[in-house]
Amino acid sequence: xxxxxxxxxxxxxxxxxxxxxFWWSLRNGQYDDLEGPAYRLLMxxxxxxxxxxETGRRRDTQAKVDEESPP
Numbered sequence: 001x002x003x004x005x006x007x008x009x010x011x012x013x014x015x016x017x018x019x020x021x022f023w024w025s026l027r028n029g030q031y032d033d034l035e036g037p038a039y040r041l042l043m044x045x046x047x048x049x050x051x052x053x054e055t056g057r058r059r060d061t062q063a064k065v066d067e068e069s070p071p
Contacts, residue, residue: 025031
């Protein structure tokens with residue numbers, strides 16, 4: 001019974017602190033965009049390059065390798 005004299009005030013303070021933190025997060029826009037991060041997770045990071053650009057890069061890379069390799 002004596003432990004309740006300590007536990008009840010601690011629980012009231014804890015609830016108050018959690019309420020203040022929740023209010024702060026609402027006021028600072030933490031819950032404004034709930035769906036954006038989920039969509040960004042599904043999006044690809046790389047943009048696909050056209051086939052002409054890919055072959056041009058491969059030719060340049062191959063030419064550099066040929067120049068650097070000993071005869």
